[in-house]
Amino acid sequence: MSLIELQDIRRSFTIRTKAGRLRREKREVHAVDGLSFSIDAGECVGYIGPNGAGKSTTIKMLTGILVPSSGRLRVAGVDPARERVRLARRIGVVFGQRTTLWWDLPLRDSYELARRIYRIPDARYRANLDRCIELLDLGGLLDTPVRQLSLGQRMRGDLAAALLHDPQVLYLDEPTIGLDVVSKARVREFLREVNTRQGTTVLLTTHDLVDIEQLCGRVMVIDHGRVVYDGSLDGLHAAGQSERTLVVDLAEAGPAIEVAGARVVKVEGPRQWLAFPAQQSAAPIVAAVAARYPLADLSVREPAIEDVIARMYAEVAIG
Amino acid sequence: MAELLVPEPQVRGPEPQLLAPETRMARVRWALRSWRLVAAMWTRATMAYRASFYLMFAASIAATSLDFVVLLLMFQHTDSLGGWSLPELGFLYGTSGLCLGLANLLVGSADALGDRIRTGTLDTMLIRPAPALAQLCAERFSLRRLGRPLQAASVLAWSLTELHVRWTADRVLLVPVLLVCGTVIFGAVYIGGATLQFWWGEVRELQNSLTYGGATLIHYPPTIFAKELVAGVVFGIPLAFVNWLPSLRILGKPDPLGLPTAFQYASPIAAALCVLAAALAWRAGLRAYRGTGN
Numbered sequence: 011m012s013l014i015e016l017q018d019i020r021r022s023f024t025i026r027t028k029a030g031r032l033r034r035e036k037r038e039v040h041a042v043d044g045l046s047f048s049i050d051a052g053e054c055v056g057y058i059g060p061n062g063a064g065k066s067t068t069i070k071m072l073t074g075i076l077v078p079s080s081g082r083l084r085v086a087g088v089d090p091a092r093e094r095v096r097l098a099r100r101i102g103v104v105f106g107q108r109t110t111l112w113w114d115l116p117l118r119d120s121y122e123l124a125r126r127i128y129r130i131p132d133a134r135y136r137a138n139l140d141r142c143i144e145l146l147d148l149g150g151l152l153d154t155p156v157r158q159l160s161l162g163q164r165m166r167g168d169l170a171a172a173l174l175h176d177p178q179v180l181y182l183d184e185p186t187i188g189l190d191v192v193s194k195a196r197v198r199e200f201l202r203e204v205n206t207r208q209g210t211t212v213l214l215t216t217h218d219l220v221d222i223e224q225l226c227g228r229v230m231v232i233d234h235g236r237v238v239y240d241g242s243l244d245g246l247h248a249a250g251q252s253e254r255t256l257v258v259d260l261a262e263a264g265p266a267i268e269v270a271g272a273r274v275v276k277v278e279g280p281r282q283w284l285a286f287p288a289q290q291s292a293a294p295i296v297a298a299v300a301a302r303y304p305l306a307d308l309s310v311r312e313p314a315i316e317d318v319i320a321r322m323y324a325e326v327a328i329g
Numbered sequence: 330m331a332e333l334l335v336p337e338p339q340v341r342g343p344e345p346q347l348l349a350p351e352t353r354m355a356r357v358r359w360a361l362r363s364w365r366l367v368a369a370m371w372t373r374a375t376m377a378y379r380a381s382f383y384l385m386f387a388a389s390i391a392a393t394s395l396d397f398v399v400l401l402l403m404f405q406h407t408d409s410l411g412g413w414s415l416p417e418l419g420f421l422y423g424t425s426g427l428c429l430g431l432a433n434l435l436v437g438s439a440d441a442l443g444d445r446i447r448t449g450t451l452d453t454m455l456i457r458p459a460p461a462l463a464q465l466c467a468e469r470f471s472l473r474r475l476g477r478p479l480q481a482a483s484v485l486a487w488s489l490t491e492l493h494v495r496w497t498a499d500r501v502l503l504v505p506v507l508l509v510c511g512t513v514i515f516g517a518v519y520i521g522g523a524t525l526q527f528w529w530g531e532v533r534e535l536q537n538s539l540t541y542g543g544a545t546l547i548h549y550p551p552t553i554f555a556k557e558l559v560a561g562v563v564f565g566i567p568l569a570f571v572n573w574l575p576s577l578r579i580l581g582k583p584d585p586l587g588l589p590t591a592f593q594y595a596s597p598i599a600a601a602l603c604v605l606a607a608a609l610a611w612r613a614g615l616r617a618y619r620g621t622g623n
Contacts, residue, residue, distance in 0.1 A: 021620070075455045077620045091619075098458035110453050114374040126366050127459050155377065 012048035013179060013211050014072065019045040019081035021067050021235075041067040043235035045081070051178070054205045054212040056226035058219075060323050064235040065215045069181055072213070073103055086178045099128060102172030102210075106184035109168055111156040117167050118152040121174060128175040135174060142170035145200050162193030169200060173210075180204065182214040186221055198224050219315045233323055243315070250318035253285040255311040256292055261304035269298045280306070288313050356460075363459035367467035375471050382473060389476030393430075396548065397422060397484055411552035416491035417580055422548045423485025424572040428511030429544040430478030436466040436516045437474065439523040440537070443530040446618070455619075462520070462611055492580070500579045503594075507579070510596035511571035515540060517603035518566065520611060527614035543568045552585050559586055570599035 021042040029035040042064045049055055059065050070076040071083060074090035074097045083090060086100040104110075111120040125135045143149050146166040156164060165185065172180060185201070186194045202225055205212045216222060222229055222243060229246055231239035239249055246252075256272065259281050266274040267282060272295050276283040286295055292310050299305065375382055400422060404415045413421075445451040445465060454464040494500065522536030543566065551559045551573045563569040563586065577584050578593035 023620075070452070073456050075452050075619065079620065094455065095458045098456055101456070103453075103456050105449075105453075108449055108453070112370055112374060114377040115370065119370065119373070123366060123370055127363065127457055 013051040013053075013086055014047075014049040014213070015082070015084045016045050016047055017082040019068075019071065019078045019083055021064075021071060021076065021079050040235055042071070042078075045232070045235065045237060047230060047237060047240060049211060049213065051211055052205070052209045053228060054201075054226050055214070056222035056229045057213055057215045057232065058217075058222065058229065058319065059215075059232035063233045065232060066183065067235075068232070069183055069213075069215065072179075073101060073181060074098070099175060100178045102175070102177035102180045104165075104168050104172045104180070104182045104185055106165070106182070106187040109156065109164055110171060111164065111167055113157050114155055116153045116155055117148065117159070120156070120167070120171055124171055124174050130175050134176065138174050138176065139170070142173060145203055146170055146196075160193075162189050162196070165189060165193065165197060166200070169197065173204065177210065179211045179213065182212065182216075184216055185214060186216065186218050194218070194220070201225055219319070223315065231319060231322060238322060246315065246318055246322075247288050247313060250322050252288045252313035252318040252321075254288050254290075254292065254313055256284040256286065256295055256299075257309050257311060258282050258284065258299055258303075258305060259307040261306055267299065267303055269295055269302075271295055271298075360460045360463040363463040364467045367459075367464055368470035371467065371470040372472055375473070382471075385473045386476055389473060390480050393426065393477045393480045396426075396545070397480075400548070411550040413550040413552065413580075413582070416488045417576075417582075418548070418550065419484050419488030420492060420580065421550060421572055421576060423481050423483075423488055424507055424511060424576070425544050425547045426481025427478050427485055427508060428571050429515050429540060430474070430476075430481055431508075431512040432515035432519055433540075434470075434472075434474045434478065435512075436519050438468045438470060439466050439520050440533055440540075441469070442523040443526040443533060446526070447530070451618070461615065465523075466520070494580060503575050503579050507572060507575040507596060510575075510600040513600040514567060514571050514596075514603050515544070517600070517607040518543070518568075521603075521607040524607070524610040524614040527618050539566055547572055550582075556586060563588070563592070567599045567603060570596040 019042055020040065022038050022040045025037045025039050026034045027037060045064070045068065057065060057068070067076065071078050072085055072090060074085075074094035077091040085097060088097045088100065090097045111117065112123070121139060124130070130138075143152070146169060148166060148170060151159060151163055151167065156167065159167060169185070180201075182201070186197055189197065198221060201212060201214075204210045205225070212225070214221065214225070227242065229239065229241065229243050230237055231246070239246060241249070255275070258267075260267075261280065263280045266277050267284075268274075269284065271290065272284040272286040274282055275285045284295065284299075286292070296308060299308075397419075400415070400418055403410065404418075408414070410418060439462075442451070442465060445454070445468065450468070451461065451465070454461045454468075457464065518539055519536070522532070522539055525532045525536065543562070546554075546558075546562065547568055551569070559569065559573075563574070574584075574588075574593045575596055576582070578590070584593075
């Protein structure tokens, strides 16, 4: 059974721009334009797209903040537009760039407020808080005012706050933005734990593709308000026609070499870069190069997922 | 630890009755509870800066007291203003200030709605299982705002000792009714005015002119103003029902507009209409913001 279901969801905004001294022009902008997908309970889905693609509009509709212009939407068995409050008890939301914690009060107080606002039964509250404290290492921070926490500590605090009421779905908007490598790793580890062991469904938007590589079995790429890719991360390489790169160090500098099945994309002294389709084997190309040119060294580079996605955005823009 | 990590679908399934309030009364209680919880948090948050709190509190009392000092200075040169004596003016001043001050304390934060929308705070309120309006009104709640009502209450207390009024039962009863209805009317004006910010972000000044400007207007007796203006605050923005109309009855003054005496008892009806209008405006505003029925 799918926990989140969107059928042909559209959301448009009316933008008024000045046209002349007094005249104002109305323009309809389609932030989300016919979005359909479903997410099963327990999935961890990466939701990516360039700025302005419609990611936040989607999240706002999924949390019940915005109401779709048309289409059918269900989250955890609830129509978010009609039953915002009922939905609020079943979802957790973390905005990476905005904290919901109380700036001037000890971390503990924010949790205490959540307990009362969400009416979390005492036993559940204590169990959930204890678990979060252990997994996120918050023990020493509970009595520290939030303003004195580092960004990484605050993000961990926010994650705990979003999970105290046992949400079925956790939405994360840029959960690792601005964090250092260690904090990022810690946040990812915690999210994996929540997703796999708790069975909480996770939907996260991010610009850091390592988040996706390490957490998400499924990726959705959205652009211009439509889903342009929905599938596994590996599938994204094939869909994006990505290329691997063979880097060869020749014995001496020379002009670009010629090898069947690959093309030289860069020459720098004796080092040359050869691109070839990601699904092809590197062996025949290496053999072909070695047969004709004296080789000092070589290495194969996997395609960067950033490049794949960048190419995907570009194609949509052209098409 | 391990058993805690096992998902427990039962806990997430059916929710207790309390969580989905169906009746109107339950909704009101639930809104008040949410307001109280958030306001208590802000009170503790502001107490984190104790010195700043006391300084601002003192400054607030000093600033509002200046209004009354102006009245006192005026009465150095005259014994009455528009046929009203100093204690009678003190009564108007005290009731107006007390009602505005209490409304400001309880729901005054709503006037920062435009900022809440811009910074996304409203969105975080909408994802909590509590009424957004209650959260908005309690946002940045501060006891510092007790300054104005306390100062106004002391002027009111002084005026009550100085007034020469025959305290009949209806007059005695009208005083608390006046205070409650006046607070409710000002509160509704705060919220109704704030609601305009859903459509126009920068109308806070307009709203302030209605609340603070209106409160200053009704510091003074209606007899000194043009009839059109007085009619405007009776039938337009009904601030006359805060203290002017009931005070005519309490203090035994003639009505400059010559309205039926029923108006002098009609503050509860005016307050109810104001609440209804503000509630409708709020719902319409929130619907526009969320894009319902777009």
